Amino acid sequence: MKYTREILSDVEGYVPGEQPKSPDVIKLNTNENPYPPSPKVIEAVQALPPSALRKYPDPLAVELRRACAARYGYDGEDWVIAGNGMDELLALAVRTFVDPGDAVLTTYPTYTLYETLVRLHGGRVVSVELDGAFQLAEAFYSTPARLCFLPRPNAPSGVCVPRAAVERLCAEFGGIVVIDEAYVDFAEVDGEAPPHCMDFPRRFENAIVMRTFSKSFSLAGARLGVAVARPEVIAEFLKTKDSYNLNAFTQAAGLAAFDDYAYMEANAATIRATRARLTNALRDMGFDVPASQSNFVLARWNGVPSARQIFRALKERAIFVRYFDAPRLDTALRISIGTDEEIDALLEALRAILG
Template sequence: MNFFRQNIQDMSPYVPGLQLNDPDIIKLNTNENPFPPSNTVLNAVREGVNTSLRLYPNPTSDTLRDTLAFTYSLKREQIIVGNGSDEVLAMIMRACVAPGDNVLLFYPTYSLYDVLAYANDATITEIELDESFNIPDKAFGVKARLCYLPNPNVPAGNYIDKQTIIRLAESIGGLLVIDEAYVDFAEQSCIDLVEKYNNIVVTRTFSKSFSLAGMRIGYAVAKPSVIAGVMKVKDSYNLDRISEIAATASIRDLAEIKKRCSYIKHVRDNTAQRLRSMNFHVLPSQTNFLFVKPPGVDAEYLYEALLNRKILVRFFNQCRVKEYLRITIGMQEDMDILISTLKELL
């Protein structure tokens, strides 16, 4: 007997990046931060491990919401917190899209979006990005209940300008969810658009710039009416006590976070220049990774060759992107080893 809905039977699951239990691997495949959580965060977590763990956490994570609101000049009612931004993206889908509703997605993009749409039995309109991985004109005539847009973009790493974002928000007729997972490595943000547009939602994560990928913390910012609607489908106690403590401490340690992001951006730009000097095609990046096309060799071959040398990058065996490798920016010494290894292999 098959217990699953037909759309679940037909869909493919999300496939995360490879996680190898090998301390000797230089891990450059899942865009984690090379820095550990700051001492401020670690101390806060240690203090939080006490007898209060027998109690449920605050159901709406109000301490974190208030800290985020103060930091980014928002109101608590404009913020919802989740178990990673992936849960926040799923809550928005669950609250806003009925079976058969149209969801606008772009290709290539973060593959979880497809999974969420298929699981919700939505109709998907997929539009391929142009040669520069930007939104083509034909997208602006599509009406959709919901559109997910990563910005900076994934997997290319480019930033889509605000005027294009505004044009899309004004044309689709539904919610535009701007996934800003990598925004702290970019030169600007779209969070200010939330004040001007009723149909814009901005999501963020603590996994990248805040070095808390292992704790799964994310949030969304929108008009209070949108947040109130999404709150109705939120799981009870969806963020645990320790995660809220860690995220709150991270926001309060923003100066250190910005310092680390500046370092990563410097290493990113230096690595991009070195790869270009080796005839790699390197796309412009405003993230903590580079999307590169190797010169004269197959990307999958180079991926395997690097893995054999204990350097793990990301290869996507999919149309259009299978010519590229995605390389997470690590510490400078990690990138030096990567470059020297590539010189030996090419």
Template sequence: MSRYWSKIVSDLEPYVPGEQPKDRRYIKLNTNENPYPPSPRVIEAIKHAANDLLKLYPDPNCEDLRDAIAKYHGVDSGNVFVGNGSDEILALAFFTFFKQDLPLLFPDVTYSFYDAYCNLFNIEAKRIPIRPDFTIDLKDYIRPNGGIIFANPNALTANCISPEEIERLLEANTGSAVVVDEAYIDFGGETAIPLIKKYPNLLIIQTLSKSRSLAGLRVGFAVGEQELIEGLDRTKNSFNSYTLDRLALAGALESIKDEEYFQETCRKVIETREWTTKELGGLGFSVVPSKANFILIQHERLPAKVLFQKLRDEGILVRYFDKPRVRNHLRVTIGTEAEMKTFVQKVRELVKS
């Protein structure tokens, strides 16, 4: 606390990212990164862009990247916004759409950054409990609101809602913006992007951090009706004209173009997830059905916190959340096949000891 801070600053509850320890080499299954490297074409594109033109500002409108994403998803460039990771876009979206008289609705168990944004922008939120089986029932969101946001697949739980269910919500909720955070959609879920043509209040946010193995590059995008995109542009251009540097723009553009590598990577992660889920089932774990690159698991006997610490001692990092409802679960990122074999083997030993 400092006397020079704005009053609101001491009330903020900043997001705490998963740890990135440097004390030893870990099998890192704690921050939902992709275990496979980015496409070699992306690496080459970045090296190519590492040149004298770095002295010049990047394109503030990121037109080439917007065009490529628009083409990929079958929409117009004016339907696409890009930003410094989906986190930045989420922040801008909270400001642009959710500062309303009625409360914002989101699930009680989800990406904890949503709470941080509400504190930052003084947005009143109503947290809707997920069901006992950890699913989101969108019927619970049909009530007066100043906006709706949910992650699909849901952060933390990994389960997924169909576009049909989302469309039923959109039919009922026409007065406020509905934001679907699809950070993990490429691992088996079905995107709701086609619905933007029918519903002018729907915004979809995706990221290149997970399915395109580019967490270190900081690129995300949003797709929605042109007026929603214009709102995001207004806010962004009142904050920072150039949020993506020339290297991120070049790498992201190439990533969108390399469809084959992208599909292959996602396929491998999905296969490994299904294998891991099956193995853990045989060791006394319940696993929430996942369409993401992580699984939420609970053992019938071993407390999550104990297992978390034992795995850490063995050089395997997973994520433990000391929060209501998930306190006895662990979130495990899907690593490579080899990493998950090691993980399952260690878990087997710990469960049996």
């Protein structure tokens, strides 16, 4: 197209997982939460007056950011920015810290949106492959770049790099470190609560920790994410966002979700239990499944039928999982953790497909 920026000619837009219209599909392809959000969230949204539609929302989402700061142990909203999904905050991070031509460091594999955002901005992606256990390779710490994206737990493997590795990265890497904790509420080490990095912004001037309400809070449709960083970092971020980036309904939903934190924690525990059951069942069937700390598993399969064929056969049975036609992933299925009934149906279908 002759009118568009030259850069767009070789950027493919991000391709999200399919959102089928039919309610009869078992949808295990986009890592949504299979359970509804807290009833308090529904109440809070329903209680909004009609003027919430007529008037602009709080452009700075102060109440929500304050609640978030308090929950994560920071003293005030200056440490937090809220965005229209974490995806918006990832885009703002590129806009805030990367000049066209600059390098941005990612792992491989990783969340593919990072690359799209960087290339749309005119930046260069430098990718360092994770090792065989999906851990950071030595070169990752020392590669020069303005910013790096580290999903922790990793998508799509579900594997979580240790806190000590992120500590070392913040200390040694020369740019901003975006620690994407989209799935960390589902993480657990030795039965302990999520080993997150939310204290890092206090300790490291280059650390930004991001969270989403899409997964553990069951609010993917509301679009809400938050980033925590030093106030001077947040101040720069705020310059780059749209003025009313967060609608009134989402602000109310987010506040109520934080208010009922125990609901989210119980929900995450249920998902962890289903994840353990699914992982064991898949391993018994011959899949190689790295230990996941997320609300999905990567089920690797080198046999016949191929992973791609299994993906298609599941789809014919109205069970949607995710297949990536990419190195290291094209022999695997990424399966979101559904309800126990959904996972039983998936396992039954897999047994039928594999004979």
